[in-house]
Amino acid sequence: MSSDTSDLPDEVAEKVKSVRVEDEMEQSYIDYAMSVIAGRALPDVRDGLKPVHKRILYAMHRSGVTSNASHRKSSNIVGDTMGDFHPHGDQSIYDALARMAQTFSMRYPLIDGQGNFGSVDGDPPAAMRYTEARMDSLSEEMLADIEMDTVDFKPNYDGRLEEPEVLPSAVPNLLINGSSGIAVGMSTNIPPHNLGEVIDATVELIDNPDATVEDLMEHVKGPDFPTGANIVGRNAIHQAYKTGRGRLRVRAEYEVQDDRIVITELPFQTNKARLIQRIADHVNDGTIEGIRDLRDESDRDGIRVVVELKQNAIPEVVENQLLNHRLERTFSIISLALVDGQPKVLTLKELLQHYLDHRRDVVRRRSEFELDEAEERAHILEGRLRALDNIDDVVELIRNADDRDGARSGLQGTFDFSEKQAEHIVRMQLGSLTSLESEEIEAEYEDVTARIERLETILGDESELLGVIKEELLEMKEKYADERRTKIVEDTSEVTREDLIAEEDVFVVVTEQDYVKRMPIEQFDAQGRGGKGIIGADVKEDDTVSKVFRANTHDYLLCFTNHGQVYRLKTYEIPEMSRTARGKSAVNILDLDKGEDITAVITTDEFEEDESLSMVTQQGYVKRTAAKEFENILSTGIIAARLEDGDKLVDVKVTDGTKDLLVSTKNGMTIRFDETEAREMGRSARGVHGIRLDDDDEVVGMVAANGDVDDLLTVTRRGYGKRTKLTEYRSQSRNGKGLIDIKTGDRNGHVTEIKTVIEDDHLVLMSERGQIMRIRAEDISEVGRNTMGVTVMDVDEDDRVASVDVIPAEAAEAVPDDAETAEESEPVADE
Structure with missing residues (x-):
């Protein structure tokens, strides 16, 4: 676009720019919109x-x-x-x-x-x-x-x-008081919450940074409106907390009496006078029938709206009419707030995390400020104490000085005082030279040095700083928390927490120090054997992975421990975390004793009438117990097997009286016998001898075979493995030495686990250092007994295969033949 500036003075013409009007309008509108968004309509996520x-x-x-x-x-x-x-x-x-x-x-x-x-x-x-x-x-x-x-x-x-x-903002104000506003092209509507619940959730996030929205909802039950009333259902609450958006049904609190309905609490932001007028309009136009009179008896103590019913009215019918038209309203949640000056829709965890990050910065800066003040005061007190130690010389020097400046210079030169110390000493009063004053100075100096030490600890240790935030939050809770006003009521379409958890297959990882987590199975594609796999867990330096297994999020898990105890929980109760996360300590989920570790896990919904649990211990004892004895498991666990000193429970399988048990040892020996050779016995029994072990050998696993249709998969600690037809393992009596299953030695290491597989199954291998790998069973060679096997997983020199699990063919996802996974290495040649 051109413009004629010939008639303008030169100094004016130089300032004239030629722009397209649509470009100027667009930029001006954007500037206006951002000004409204950041400067007027939206709250800051930090202080709300x-x-x-x-x-x-x-x-x-x-x-x-x-x-x-x-x-x-x-x-x-x-x-x-x-x-x-x-x-x-x-x-x-x-x-x-x-x-x-x-x-x-x-x-x-x-x-x-x-x-x-x-x-x-x-x-x-x-x-x-x-x-x-x-x-x-x-x-x-x-x-x-x-x-x-x-x-x-x-x-x-x-x-x-x-x-x-x-x-x-010593309190998480954005959540406890909420916020609403309409900006340009966006709006926010964050409901208020109960202060005590929000602080409890913030403390949970401090204690457990990997907490999920579901974990936080154990504390934050839902919005808590100042006008009380009821939220109908939990599904929308969960949706809002997990996505930042949701639509709640908020229902008035009322009581249905014989001839009246008394309303005592209204949905948030409801205009009472307008509500009464609209109910009256509905009565007049026939939309609501059966109402004789409508009165507002509210006072300073609270809401009281009385709906008088006609003599022949059915209270339940009038109640439903009022609910359909006026006593329920929708509250739309849009958790939009400014994060670093930019609008962002936030989940419950993100809202709490941003507030926590803000408080971390506030407490750190406050501690630095207090430390500077304390160090400055300590410096002055050190000067005063040194002056008291040399009081006669100090007094004489000051008395002989020509003026204050001379006294200050003399003190600095003679006693090596700093300028601030010298200034303070010159201004000291004679009364401060008493012995009592001296003792007070010494006591103050001790207090100040202790304060300095505490502040340096807070600034130097993140856990100490978080501890201060936690302590201050709990003080706010003690001071300001009150009871919930808004109740959460069920309705016919209500769902439980289990219904909110997607039913999907996951991998569960357990470490030696009993950290547990679950990960979606879709995160791991199949790859060729001999690779290194990808990171599946970030284990601590002194910890190692002990077990990985597949489960459905809605399965019950029976967790057996080395002490012979068994515990039960739902898979979804194990926190879902990323591949690189360490997991959550199992003691927060199960009531484990000190030194008690999970060694075997059974996944099940419910047991059949004829099923048993067959168990094997490290020293070779085998026992079967009717599955029905494990139907009612206390939260503190129950006894699964009595163990000899030094023995521990190694593996557990579900059997039905028709299976063969194959018990394998770390040195590569395997025995096969009919499960009925180990008769059923009670939970507190020790069991019978299943395999006779050499002095340096121990049991590492057991499988329950259904005839000879499957192969026996054996995997060693150094990543070797093989498949062998079950027909090569003849059945014999229990308590024998068994047959050689695999050659073990320095090259391939001891046996780590055995499984029954078919060619179409997928396998999941996990190393002690947290590498995880998914491969097809058919990629592992089928060979005879008494062989060394081929490289299945390339483990580092300081790493070992910790656990193996099978994804049955019907559950394994279809993966392209050329599928590769990030961080996968080239296959290692068979030796």
């Missing part, structure tokens, strides 16, 4: 406040209008805020101030108002010249420590003053 609320509270803080001060005219507060920080009109500021004082709008009001600040009937607040306000004690916690360089400041609109970019 929009700029106007932040500026009102800071203006009151500067003016000393605290919870202990007398109330001040609202017009005065509005004037201070508008003149110093928020030049956007007095009415918008007053509206924001009034809302912070409304007990029906704020779950935890930040302003203590005096006068008419509006009502649940939609009445507006009185004019600001008639009302008075001061900070509530909770808002003081929002500003606590702001003078300690805990947050960044920026110039106000005219550069005269500075205002905080964010408040320190």
Whole structure:
């Protein structure tokens, strides 16, 4: 686009730019939109406040209008805020101030108002010249420590003053008070929550950074509205917390009596007067039938709306009509907040994590500020103590000095005092030279040095810093927490937590130190044998993986331990984590004793009548116990088998009286016998001898074979493996030495596990250091007994195969022949 500037002076013409009008309009609209988004309509994720609320509270803080001060005219507060920080009109500021004082709008009001600040009937607040306000004690916690360089400041609109970019916020205000606002092209609607529940969830996140939304929902049950009422169902709550968006059904609290329905609590943000008028309109137009009279008996103590029924009315019918038309409303959750100045929809965990990160920064900066002050005070006290030790010489030097400057210079030169110490000593009064004063200085110096040591510990140790945050949060809970007001009620379409968990196959990983986690099976594609696999767990340096197995998220897991105990839990109760996560300590899920480790796991929904659990111990004892004896397992576990000293339970299989048991040892011996040779016995029995072991040998695993249709897979600790037809293992009596299954030695290592497989099965191998690999069973050569096998997994020199599990053919996903996985290495040639 061209423009004619020939008629303009040169200095003006130089400033004229030629732009397309649509480009200018687009950029101007974007600038306007971002100004509204960041500067007006959306809250900051850290303190949960929009700029106007932040500026009102800071203006009151500067003016000393605290919870202990007398109330001040609202017009005065509005004037201070508008003149110093928020030049956007007095009415918008007053509206924001009034809302912070409304007990029906704020779950935890930040302003203590005096006068008419509006009502649940939609009445507006009185004019600001008639009302008075001061900070509530909770808002003081929002500003606590702001003078300690805990947050960044920026110039106000005219550069005269500075205002905080964010408040320190000792409480997670965004969640406990919620926020709503309409920006350009987006809106936010975050409901209020119970302070105690939110703090408990934040503490859970401190203690367990890998906590899931489901874990946090054990603490945060759902929104907690200031007006009470009921949330119908948990599904929408879970959806909102997991995605940042959801639609809640909020129902009034009421009581159906013989001839009336009494409403005592209304859904959040419901205008009571308008609700009553609309019910009356529905009665007049015949939409709702059976109502004789409608009265508002509400007072300062609470809501009471009485619906009088006609003599022949059926209360349940009227109740349903009211629910369908007026007593239920939808609350749409959009958890949109500013993160680093950018709008973002956040999950429950993200909301808590951003607040926690903010508090971590606040406490760190506060500790640095306090440390500087403490070190400066310690420096002065050191000078005073040294001066007291040389008091006669110090007094004489000062007395003989010409002036203060001379005394300061003399002290610095003679006693090596710093400038600050010398200045302080020159200004000391004679009364401070008493012995009592000296003792007080020494006591203060000890306190200050202890404080310095504590602050350095906090700044040098992340766990100590988090401990301070946790302690302060629990103090806030003790001081301000109250009971829930909003109840969560079931409905006919209600779902349980189990229904919210997708039914899918997962891998469960257990380490020697009993860290557990689950991972979706889809994360692991099949690859060729001989590869290294990919990272499946980030184990600690002194820990190793002990077991990996496949399960469905809705399966029950029977977890057998080396102590002969058995525990039960649902797979979904094990936290889902990424491949690189370490897992969660099993003691947080199961009531394990010290030194008790999980050694075998059975996945099941329920047992058949004729099924048994066949068990084998490290020393070769075998026993069978009826499965029905494991149907009622206490949370503290029950005895599965009595063990000899030094023995431990190694493996457990579900059998039905028709199976052959194959027991394998680490030195490569395997015995096969009919399971009925080990008669059924009680849970507390030891069992009978299954295999006779050499002195240096021990049992590593057992399989239950159904005839000879399967192959026996044997995998060694150094990553070798083979498949052998079951026909090569003749059946014999128990307590024999068995047959040689695989040659073991330095090259391939001891046997780690045996499994029964068919060619179409997939295998999952995991090493002690956390490498995991999924391969096809058909890729492992089928050979005879008494061979060494081929390389299945390439383990590092300091690593070993820890566990093997089978994905049955019907459950294995179809994987292209050329499928490769990240971090996969080239196959190792067979030796």
